[in-house]
Amino acid sequence: MGNRVLLIVSGGIAAVKCPDLIRRLAARGIATRCIVTRGGAEFVTPLSLAALSGDKVYTDLFSLTDEAAMGHIELSRSADLVLVAPATADILAKMTHGIAGDLATTALLATDKPVMVAPAMNVRMWEHAATQSNIRALKARGIHVIGPAEGDMACGETGMGRMSEPADIADTVENYFQNSGRLLGRRALVTSGPTFEPIDPVRYIANRSSGKQGHAIAEALARFGATTTLVSGPTRQPDPAGVHVIHVETAAAMLAACESALPADIAVCAAAVSDWRAADIAPGKLKKNDAAATTLTLVENPDILATLAGAGNRRPGLVIGFAAETDNVLSYGSAKRDAKGCDWIVANDVSAATGTFGGDDNTVHLISADGTDSWPKMSKMAVAERLAMRIADHLGAPERTLQ
C-alpha cells in the first residue's frame, strides 16, 4: 500500500493551493485524506478537496455522520503522516498549547504519527515573538516546519510568511517517506555552534556561528533513523527532537564530549571551533588598569575534526568537515580535506555578501575523493537533508550495529 497523508487545511488564503498540493502528492503516489477547519472551508470548498482526494472530507468534531464514518482518534492515526497546510498562526498557537477545540486540533493532539506544518501568514504575524516562540516549541517537539517562503502576500505586504509552494511541500513529504529509516542502526556524531573560550570569569573569545547548519544536520540524520549525538557550543537553537544533545562551551570540552560519543559510523564537524584559547584564564575579573589585560597570550586549541579523522580504529567510517571560506572556496576546501584527513568537506562561502553566517540559506560544494559537487543555494535544512541523503547513499544498508 502507498503512503498516506492526513492533510489538515486551516483558514488562510493559501488554502486555495490545497487542491494543487493534493494533485502533486497523488502524482508522487501519496494518497491524501483531508480535515478542513471552519476557516479553511471559507477559502477552499470541502467538495473540491473531496473530489481531488477521492475521499470523504472531515470538518466537524461533533458531527454524528462524521463520527460514524470514522472516530476522531482513529482519523488522527489513519495516515502515515499528518501535514498542516496552510498552518495559520492560530493553529500553530493551539498546537503549541495543546488546545483541542475542533476536529483539526483534536486530531493533532491525538495523533501518534509524525507531523509537518507549512506556515502561511502575514510577515508581521510570522515574525511576532509569540509565533516564533511557538515555532521553536513545536520544532523542539519534533514537528517538521516547511518554510515559510519569502515573497508577495495576499495582504499586499512582502516578506517571510508565504506558504511554501505545493511542489516543495510535496517534495518534502516524498523525501520523508523515501528516507526515514535509511540510517537505522547507524550512529552519528555532529558538532555545531561556536565555542566560548574564557579569558576571565566574565569575558570570552567567541565567533558568529549560529549553529543553524549543524543542528539541522543532526535533526536530518535523526529523522533518517541514525542514533545521533549533537555536541553543541552555546547557540540559540532549540535541541533537535530525537537527538542526544551534549552542551559544551570550550573546544577542549567539545573534544572530550565527541570522544565520549565514539564509536560512531558518521561524524559531521560543523562547529566553528575557536582556533585559540587564552593561555591562562584569569581567576578574577581583569581590571582596566591591569597590565595583564592588554596582552592576551593565546595557545592553539585541539582540532576536533583532525582528531576524529585520525582516531585509528576508533575513527568513524565517514568523517565530514566544513570549510567556511570567504574566497577561493574550492581550492581552500580541497586543501582542508587533505590537511584534516577527513573524507568529505562541505565548503561554503561565508563572505559578508552571502549572508550565510546566521542566515537561513547556504550555498555549498561537497568535496570528496570523487571530485566536487556544487549544490544550488538552498535552505540550511535542505542542505542537511541532501547531505543526509548522500551519507545514506554512501553507507548503503547497515552491515552491523555498533554497540
Ligand code: C5P
Ligand atoms: O576552522 P577550520 O576552517 O579549520 O574548520 C574546518 C573544519 O574543522 C570544520 O569542520 C570545523 O568544525 C573543524 N574544526 C574542528 N576543530 C577545530 C577547528 C576546526 O573540528 N579546532
